[in-house]
Amino acid sequence: MTHHLPISFSLNGEAIAIEVPTHTLLVDLIRDRIGLKGTKRSCDMEVCGACTVLLDGAPISSCTTLAVDVDRREVTTIEGVTPADGLSRIQEAFVRHGGLQCGFCTPGFIMAVTALLKAKPHPTDDEIRHYLHGNLCRCTGYIKIFEAVKSLA
Ligand code: FES
Ligand code: FES
Numbered sequence: 001m002t003h004h005l006p007i008s009f010s011l012n013g014e015a016i017a018i019e020v021p022t023h024t025l026l027v028d029l030i031r032d033r034i035g036l037k038g039t040k041r042s043c044d045m046e047v048c049g050a051c052t053v054l055l056d057g058a059p060i061s062s063c064t065t066l067a068v069d070v071d072r073r074e075v076t077t078i079e080g081v082t083p084a085d086g087l088s089r090i091q092e093a094f095v096r097h098g099g100l101q102c103g104f105c106t107p108g109f110i111m112a113v114t115a116l117l118k119a120k121p122h123p124t125d126d127e128i129r130h131y132l133h134g135n136l137c138r139c140t141g142y143i144k145i146f147e148a149v150k151s152l153a
Contacts, residue, residue: 007071011036012080020067027051027062030077038078038107049135052108053077059115059134078107081114090114090152097148101139109135113149123153 008017027041040050046061053062054076100106116131128149
């Protein structure tokens with residue numbers, strides 16, 4: 001028998017109250033129940049970073065986080081850091097430096113960089129590498145992503 005629990009949390013600043021099966025993953029709640037498709041799902045085992053969202057401002061893998069664990073907390077997705085009328089300065093830097101090709105990994109990278117620049121507005125090269133080590137990209141070779149972040153530091 002599937003157990004359900006009511007949860008309340010903030011999603012991109014909006015209050016959400018919803019009942020979820022206790023085994024539901026956060027990535028499925030965000031994408032399939034709530035319909036925000038910017039958060040991507042790939043490895044499903046906390047390796048690739050495509051599913052990265054912020055939980056109380058810290059980057060986490062939504063593919064290995066239970067939805068019930070965000071109860072009374074704050075979740076931010078790529079939709080929450082994208083201005084309604086264009087791109088954020090982080091997103092613009094990725095475009096300017098060619099830090100994306102297919103774009104599948106990009107939301108996860110943007111969330112990781114958002115957390116990095118909030119914690120460390122002027123990160124060192126090592127700090128940039130440290131924050132991005134959990135995000136994989138099959139296309140860019142990472143140099144351009146690194147340069148995009150460096151341009152913001
Ligand atoms: S899909 Fe979550 S880390 Fe890869
Ligand atoms: S741009 Fe294609 S996986 Fe990163």
